[in-house]
Structure formats: structure tokens, C-alpha cells
Amino acid sequence: DTEVTQTPKHLVMGMTNKKSLKCEQHMGHRAMYWYKQKAKKPPELMFVYSYEKLSINESVPSRFSPECPNSSLLNLHLHALQPEDSALYLCASSQDGTGYQETQYFGPGTRLLVL
């Protein structure tokens, strides 16, 4: 069983809605990640938090707003999304985000549909 959980599993939202994706990890990791994955494509990195501080933002539009309330939780706030933002959003965690050798462990993802 995965030790990274994500809610909700599925989300349908309109372009004017505000919603949030949630991720929680139970492995004591200090780094957490958000990825976006379109159908039949590999995951694309969006954000990295290390020790609760945003360390990487891959030039993601401001309609996506990450938040890391503590080392176990990671949120992704969504506002004014576009239909092209429909994708699988994956959360991952790793030891502390300071080393390229770290293994990232992924959650089951949230399938987002923007209408």
C-alpha cells in the first residue's frame, strides 16, 4: 500500500471554480513534489518543497498555487483553470529533496477535469 495519499481521486471543476488537491505522506520525508501528467505522456515536474520551503517552481502559471502546511502535507490550490489543465496530478515525496540520488515515492494521483 502506498504511503503517499491524495484526495480527491477525481475532480471535475468549472473554469471559475476554486478547488484544492491534497497530499499526505507518512514516511517522515522532508521533500514533497507536485507533478502534472497528461495522457500518454511522462510526468512533468511542477513544484518541489524541501523542509516546507518552496525550492523549485517550474514556471507554473499562477492559477496553480502550492502550499506546504507542514512536512507531511502538501496542497495544490486551483483557481481559474483552463480545459488544457485537465490531467492527472501526482504528488510524490523523498527523503529531503537535497540529492539527485533520492527515490521519489508517488501517490495515486488526482484525475482533474476542467470544463
Add this chain to the structure above:
Amino acid sequence: AQKVTQAQTEISVVEKEDVTLDCVYETRDTTYYLFWYKQPPSGELVFLIRRNSFDEQNEISGRYSWNFQKSTSSFNFTITASQVVDSAVYFCALSEEGDKIIFGKGTRLHILP
């Protein structure tokens, strides 16, 4: 620049056959890490293996085995006696110092009963 190539977009084999998924990578670094992940239809990426560039020893885990050859920059993955539950997309990935992990485009594997 780093790059991971999984030339096989889609593979179909009959259950119990052996199947090898190819992964070729490019890097200028001498120190790097290679990974394989499995993504079943449920969506979660499941970690399978991590290998550093200094460890060329092949690895076997049950029906899974990995062949790392630096001379050809390849890190191939073989499933022996495939089962329907092995049906998934498999990603090979590379990370080197100072860079984020880079995934290949994935190989979709269909195991036919």
C-alpha cells in the same frame, strides 16, 4: 543535457512470455542515478529500482531483472514469465547532480491472457 529514450512505445506479449523493455540514456556526468517506475491503469507510479552509475551489477527481484551496461548507456528491464498484472506503462528515468529527474516517454506493456 540529459535524455532518456524508451524506443518501444507499446509492446504486447502473451502471458508467460518473457519481455524486455529497453532504456537508453544520455548524460555527460560520471555520477548519476537511473530508475524504473511502473504505472498501472490506476495511475500511481510504483517505484521498482534505483541504480547508481558506479554499480553495474545486474539485479534480479523475483520475476524482474535489470541489465545495466554503461558501455552502451542502457538500463534494460526484463520481466520473466509475464502475468496479466504486469500490464502497465513502465517509465525509465535519469537524474544527475543538480538536475531534476527526467522520465522517458514510457513503454505501454500489454500482457494478453
